[in-house]
Amino acid sequence: MNKINEKIKRMLTGTVISAAANKTSKVKIERRVAHPVYGKIITLSSNLLVHDEGNMCKKGDVVSITSVRPISKNKTWELVEVISSAQTD
Numbered sequence: 001m002n003k004i005n006e007k008i009k010r011m012l013t014g015t016v017i018s019a020a021a022n023k024t025s026k027v028k029i030e031r032r033v034a035h036p037v038y039g040k041i042i043t044l045s046s047n048l049l050v051h052d053e054g055n056m057c058k059k060g061d062v063v064s065i066t067s068v069r070p071i072s073k074n075k076t077w078e079l080v081e082v083i084s085s086a087q088t089d
Helices: none
Strands: 011-018 024-034 041-051 062-067 075-084
Touching: 011 041, 011 075, 024 062, 024 075, 041 062
Parallel strands: 041 075
Antiparallel strands: 011 024, 011 062, 024 041, 062 075
16 A cells, blocks of 8 residues: 555544534634743634534534545535533533
8 A cells, every 4th residue: 555645634622613504513623832932821723614414513512523625615624523512501
C-alpha cells in the first residue's frame, strides 16, 4: 500500500450549539492557547458545520467529528459519535 495517497483525517471534540437544519449541526470547538506577546492563556473558538446523516445531535451534546471531503460549500466535517447527551430539565 502507498502511504503517500492516504489522507490524514483530523478528529476534534466539541459542543453542538445548533441542530436546526436537516442533516447539519453547528459545533463549537474551543482551544486554549498562550497569547504570543503577553503569555496569558486565552480561549479561542471556532464554529464548524458538521454533516449529521441521522439527525442524532441535539443542542448541548458533546460530539466527536472528523474531517471529510467537502459535502457542500461550508460543510467539510462529519459526525463520528455523540460522546455525551445534553442535560434536559
